[in-house]
Structure formats: C-alpha cells, structure tokens
Amino acid sequence: MPKKIRLGILGGGGDSLIGVLHRVASQINDNYEIVGAVFNPHIKDSIAFAEEIDVPTDRIYKDFDTLVEEELKLPEDERIQVCSILTPNFLHFPMALKLIENGFHVICEKPMTTTLEEAKTLQKAHEKAGTVFALTHTYTGYPMVRQMREMIKEGVLGKIHKVDAVYYQGWINEIIHDEEKRKSVWRLDPEKAGISSCMGDIGTHAFNMVEYATGLNINSILCDFNYLYKDNKMDIDGTVLIRMDDHVKGVIRASQVATGEENALGISIYGQKGGLRWKQEDPNFLYLLSDTDPTQIYKPGHAYNSELSLAGTKLPPGHPEGIFDSMANIYLGAAKAIRGEEYDQGEFPTMVDGVRGMNFVEATVESHKEGNVWVELEK
Numbered sequence: 443m444p445k446k447i448r449l450g451i452l453g454g455g456g457d458s459l460i461g462v463l464h465r466v467a468s469q470i471n472d473n474y475e476i477v478g479a480v481f482n483p484h485i486k487d488s489i490a491f492a493e494e495i496d497v498p499t500d501r502i503y504k505d506f507d508t509l510v511e512e513e514l515k516l517p518e519d520e521r522i523q524v525c526s527i528l529t530p531n532f533l534h535f536p537m538a539l540k541l542i543e544n545g546f547h548v549i550c551e552k553p554m555t556t557t558l559e560e561a562k563t564l565q566k567a568h569e570k571a572g573t574v575f576a577l578t579h580t581y582t583g584y585p586m587v588r589q590m591r592e593m594i595k596e597g598v599l600g601k602i603h604k605v606d607a608v609y610y611q612g613w614i615n616e617i618i619h620d621e622e623k624r625k626s627v628w629r630l631d632p633e634k635a636g637i638s639s640c641m642g643d644i645g646t647h648a649f650n651m652v653e654y655a656t657g658l659n660i661n662s663i664l665c666d667f668n669y670l671y672k673d674n675k676m677d678i679d680g681t682v683l684i685r686m687d688d689h690v691k692g693v694i695r696a697s698q699v700a701t702g703e704e705n706a707l708g709i710s711i712y713g714q715k716g717g718l719r720w721k722q723e724d725p726n727f728l729y730l731l732s733d734t735d736p737t738q739i740y741k742p743g744h745a746y747n748s749e750l751s752l753a754g755t756k757l758p759p760g761h762p763e764g765i766f767d768s769m770a771n772i773y774l775g776a777a778k779a780i781r782g783e784e785y786d787q788g789e790f791p792t793m794v795d796g797v798r799g800m801n802f803v804e805a806t807v808e809s810h811k812e813g814n815v816w817v818e819l820e821k
C-alpha cells in the first residue's frame with residue numbers, strides 16, 4: 443500500500459453541511475490522511491472540532507494564509523499535498539489560486555468560483571502549475587452514472603436527440619418566505635454565493651451531469667428564473683432550454699422551492715435506439731428504456747457493467763452504493779492522479795468542468811436579464 447496522501451481541509455467544520463461527506467469519503471478507500479485544516483474562521487472552533495474528530499491539533503491554523511505559509515516551511519515529504527476547499531463559494535477562488543500557485547493539489551467544491559473570469563484565471567494558473575485539480579460534482583461518482591456515460595459512449599442509445607435534467611429541492615421555502623431569514627443565509631447573498639443561488643448551487647450539478655453523461659457540450663441556453671420576492675436578488679428557481687451539438691435539445695429544470703422535494707436530481711436521455719433514466723434518490727437503478735422491448739434495470743457491481751462503473755464499487759452486487767461512496771470515488775480518482783497513476787477521465791470532474799459550469803451560470807443570469815434570450819456558451 444503506498445503512503446497515504448496528506449490532506450488539508452478548508453472549511454467543512456462541525457457546523458457545515460458538506461464537511462462530513464468529504465471527511466468520510468476521503469477515508470473510504472484508505473488513500474488519505476487529514477494532517478492539517480482551517481475548519482472554521484475562528485481558530486477556537488477549528489481546534490475544538492479537530493479534537494472532537496481526533497485530528498491532531500498541531501497543524502490546525504488560524505486562517506488559510508497561515509496554513510499555506512506554515513506548510514511551505516515543512517519538508518516536502520511532510521507537507522500537505524492536497525487541500526479540499528469546502529467553504530462558502532466566494533472563498534473558493536482566492537484559496538484555490540494561492541494553493542495552485544504554491545504547488546498544492548486541489549479538491550474543490552462547486553461552483554468552482556463566483557465568476558467566469560475568476561474561473562479562467564484559475565485555469566491559466568492551473569495549466570502553468572500542472573498540479574491535480576478535482577471539482578466535486580459528487581454525483582458523477584455514482585457507479586450507475588458512470589455506467590450511463592459508458593453506455594452512451596458505446597452507442598447503446600444511438601443518436602441522442604433529447605435530454606431532460608432536473609434538480610429539485612424545497613429547503614429554501616422555509617427561508618425565502620420570511621423577510622428576516624432570507625437576508626441571513628449565504629446562499630442568498632451575492633457577495634458570498636456569486637450571482638446565482640439556484641443555478642449556481644444545484645443547476646451547475648445538472649449542467650455537469652448532462653455533459654458528463656452524454657459526452658456532448660451544451661452550446662446555447664435560454665433561461666427563465668423565478669425570485670418570488672422583490673427584495674430577493676437571487677434566483678431560487680429556473681428553467682433552462684438547452685441546445686447541444688448536432689440537433690440535440692433539452693431542458694434543465696432546477697428549483698429550491700419545489701415544495702416537499704429533498705435532493706431530487708435526475709436525468710433522462712433519449713436516443714434513436716433507446717432511453718436511459720437515473721435518479722439520485724434511487725441511485726442503484728439505471729433504467730434502459732425501449733419502444734419495443736421491456737425496460738431493463740442495470741445495478742452496480744455486476745460484471746455486465748463497464749470498467750469505469752466497476753472501479754467505483756467495492757462490494758458484490760446487492761450492497762447499495764450511496765452518496766458517501768460516490769464522493770469517495772472522486773477522491774479515489776484524484777488519489778490516482780496525485781500519485782501519477784493511470785486513471786480514466788470519467789473518474790473526476792476537472793478545471794474544464796469548472797470553467798464550463800461558471801460559463802453556464804453566467805449565461806443563465808444574462809439570458810433571464812435580457813428578457814429570456816438565447817445565449818451562446820463559449821466553445
């Protein structure tokens with residue numbers, strides 16, 4: 443077994459939503475060891491949390507700049523190799539840029555930055571550094587999502603003509619209808635979240651899922667947002683028409699006010715020969731649809747699955763794969779890249795996905811603002 447990769451964590455404290463997913467996922471395949479962190483903006487909280495989860499406190503730093511400064515003083519074989527950025531969105535860019543420029547690998551939460559310009563700056567720095575950058579579009583790590591990608595690549599659907607991706611949540615209802623509360627969450631604050639709430643937070647996942655699964659690019663979009671209240675500047679619901687390569691059309695529907703919905707991400711892709719349907723809340727079932735034959739259900743771990751899909755399962759069929767496994771698969775792919783081992787491009791989303799994601803978010807805002815017009819994405 444090679445030595446564990448030394449992992450640093452930024453954000454993701456005990457008060458956070460996503461921290462636990464990254465911590466557990468990083469341990470699942472025995473590749474990483476958490477050696478340093480800034481879990482929270484206040485060092486007392488960071489240290490208390492480190493103690494709670496039994497991470498040594500000698501490399502819990504008071505802030506991000508101190509982490510970089512102090513780590514660079516350590517010999518290379520002791521220094522943090524890769525940092526996971528799990529903070530609110532506005533911190534992704536400055537943190538990722540400094541890490542990249544100082545030779546650290548990065549695992550970054552989405553949306554990658556708050557603007558397309560920042561994303562491109564990051565991309566340039568990354569090209570120069572040649573380090574590993576993984577963007578955690580978590581859902582691409584599911585074995586059945588990977589299977590969908592591989593089946594489409596093999597031509598199982600024939601020529602694709604229609605794509606329908608949906609990401610519905612209802613959690614913001616509790617906040618948006620209360621004037622005080624809607625001023626208090628960072629996801630509704632453009633300074634912290636960027637120019638979009640719904641599309642930036644979850645629409646980007648659906649956008650990435652469409653491009654990941656089909657292997658095609660979205661070329662242009664037309665978007666209609668909903669805001670519900672005049673004092674709310676951030677979209678909390680949106681419908682996006684998409685045009686892809688070669689007469690492929692479709693829709694991305696995203697909402698944070700879809701009452702009663704929890705984490706309802708799903709995708710349906712239809713081609714001349716068949717359709718594929720997958721839903722995040724039921725991730726172990728991939729449906730192959732046909733106009734003439736009975737529906738087939740693909741499940742994880744069976745030998746009939748692709749190599750990419752099988753690389754993401756650890757137990758025989760019948761042991762359900764969940765969100766922790768899915769994120770663990772992204773960490774596994776990043777570990778291979780960090781160690782200079784061979785890996786499949788489908789094992790983790792990259793900087794390119796991050797730039798495209800920000801291009802998409804900005805295009806949706808522009809499209810809505812200009813009166814629901816078509817906006818081209820960059821090639």
Ligand SMILES: NC(=O)c1ccc[n+]([C@@H]2O[C@H](COP(=O)([O-])OP(=O)(O)OC[C@H]3O[C@@H](n4cnc5c(N)ncnc54)[C@H](O)[C@@H]3O)[C@@H](O)[C@H]2O)c1
Binds near residue numbers: 482
């Ligand atoms: N991949 C996914 O499916 C997924 C799901 C949820 C959230 N996210 C992304 O993860 C990121 C975090 O989201 P969340 O819901 O966990 O947010 P959160 O508000 O629950 O947690 C943010 C954490 O960052 C810490 N933090 C804030 N400022 C900091 C600083 N200056 N230095 C160090 N730590 C700091 C906070 O103390 C907190 O622990 C966001 O970018 C979000 O879009 C991704």
